Amino acid sequence: MRIAIVVLGLLVAFFGIVFTLQGFGVIVSDSPMTNTTTWSILGPIIAVVGIVLAVGASRRRG
Template identity: 45%
Template sequence: MNRGLALALGVVLLLVGALWTLQGLGYVGGSPMTGVTFWAVVGPLVALLGLLLAVLGGRKRT
């Protein structure tokens, strides 16, 4: 996978995961996802996956 694509996809997943977490915890309203425990659990997992992908995509290969 292209490093730039991996980095961009990782950042998007990180942001989406953070949003899902906040919605699941009830901090962001206006969505059927608000206050649903499932999203409070899945959100951090997606954010962690995005962080891992962004770090791996941003690393220089030697």
Template identity: 50%
Template structure:
């Protein structure tokens, strides 16, 4: 279960970062480039991903004897 939280958190963080960069126009080349919606949704998804990542790591550390 812990590895699932860590992997999911990492993927969400990466996706959120990419969406943010596309939304603000730094990463061009897609339909999401320059669209304000992705500049708002991206950081929200990234923060959720960081929270899941931290939760998974904390659970893993507590599970060790």
């Protein structure tokens, strides 16, 4: 179960990074998320939540 939570955390962090890059207009230029302040702010928050989830699950005792 711990490995699944780590993988889920890494997946959430990946999507947070993608949302951030789309919010800044780096990845896709014709997306509704492109150059949007909302995703520029929410993306890093989502990425940090994913990292905290992954690190927390990996450090938990089994």
